[in-house]
Amino acid sequence: MSTEVRVPTLGESVTEATVATWFKQPGDAVAVDEMLCELETDKVTVEVPSPVAGTLSEIVAAEGETVGVDALLAQIAEGDAAAAPAAKAEEPKAAAKEEEAPAPAPEAKGKDVEDAPSAKKLMAENNLSDVQGTGKDGRVMKEDVLNALSSASAAPAPAAAPRAPVAADQAAREERVKMTRLRQTIAKRLKDSQNTAAMLTTYNEVDMTEVMALRNEYKDLFLKKHGVKLGFMSFFTKACVHALKEVPEVNAEIDGTDIVYKNYVNMGIAAGTPTGLVVPVINDADQMSFAAIEKAIAEKGAKARDGKLSMAEMQGGTFTISNGGVYGSLMSSPILNPPQSGILGMHKIQDRPMAINGQVVIRPMMYLALSYDHRIVDGKGAVTFLVRVKEALEDPRRLLMDL
Known part of the structure; x- marks a missing residue:
């Protein structure tokens, strides 16, 4: 059988x-x-x-x-x-x-060859019937339809410049590897984000003294009781949830001519993997404790590294946190994860001389960056959000008092 x-x-x-x-x-x-x-x-x-x-x-x-x-x-x-x-x-x-099987005609695609479903849908939506396929056996792929549509445009955008000729002795030392579908999608989504959103970034810095002291004081007890380490991500998640309540447009998205405000926070935590950047989502992070957030981050981080994330675990995010500091980044401008309207970039903690009460003291400082969609978030809202995050981290008691 x-x-x-x-x-x-x-x-x-x-x-x-x-x-x-x-x-x-x-x-x-x-x-x-x-x-x-x-x-x-x-x-x-x-x-x-x-x-x-x-x-x-x-x-x-x-x-x-x-x-x-x-x-x-x-x-x-x-x-x-x-x-x-x-x-x-x-x-x-x-x-x-x-x-x-008779020898297939090189000019035509065999009748038994199915075009890609996404290609057929796109062809139907744009009334296209004769598209040259580049897939196996002449199969029409989605990229073929997109290429046909772009070539038919009245004002074609300048195509990517052809690769410059490479000397023969150098070509032998090069390696050409086809982009994975995940990498192609990352490239497309990030470029679409730049082309669609009116993206702007605002910066601030946060003194991590209080968070580090609180973490050092309770990390052993936290681990013993909850079975998970107390990291910085739960503090930042809590601080962002706190700030999003005051500036809800950063947690919203544009749908046509409507603004969709979310009365919940599904926090995306960007994670680097061997195959590319993925963003697992922690649903209802605004309802979760420090321990629940740390457990969710640890679980989904492990799944991301092992390539075990399901589709559902990467959908529905309303805001994203990206931590470039784990790789040593001191300052960067994170790019929006569409259709979200905001993303917070964390960076490396570095000791710097700071003027505190008229005295120069060394403090562990971190630069923060908020990239936002200026179509929906005004400068005042973006700066207010980042200041609230800064205030909550510099005095974590504010989170307890909801201040």
Whole structure:
């Protein structure tokens, strides 16, 4: 008996994926729930487990191939089916295919080749019918439709300049690697953010003396009681939640000609991973304690590093915190995570001489940066938000008193 392995549901708004890696090959024995392959979408990596125990008899979608939701990936012969018969059957099957299939015309796409679902939708929305496909076997991809639309524009934007010629001795020392779908999506979303939002950044600095003292005093007790370390991110999350209540437009988004105010805070915590930047979301952070926030950050940070984040865990954020300080950044301008209207950039804590009550003293200082969408957030609101964050961190008692 043969069982089909198909592409699982990939999540909201995701209609296709690329087969990244096959962990098994035809003829290999597989156990129930053993990982067969890894799919790469434009947001997350999805592992596909074996639904049954048996022998992998056929791989239908090879590595690098683009597949849609519910597309056939492989066939598994259930039970103790021998690998040898499956291997023997491959030769006549391949020969039969060669006899049956006429040589495809190079100019046209075969009738059995499905265009990418996202491409078909875009073509229908823009009344396009004749688009040259660059995918496998002439398959029309979303990028092909976008290219056709941009070329048909009345005032075409200057395309990216072609790469300058490289000397032969230098070319041999270069390596060309195709961008992953995640990296392509990061690039597109960040560029879209720059093109869409009226982005502006305001800066301030915070004296971390009180937060560091409070953390050092209670970190051992905190760890003993809650089973998680007390870090700085929970302080910053709490401070941002406090400030967002006073300046709600930083927690809002633009929808057409409407402004959507959120009466809750889903905090995105930007995390660097080997494959790129992801932003897991902590839902209802405004209702959570320090311990709950630290546990959520630790859990989702580990998932991000292991590539185990689900689609739901990266959706619905209303505001984002990005900590470049862990990499040593002293100052930067974070870029908005659309459709959000604000993102706070944390930076390295560095001892600096400060004038306190007429005396020069050394204090642990951190630069803060708030990037915001000026279409919805005015300068007064942005500066007020950052000052409230600064005040809450320099005197954490304000968080307790809601001041």
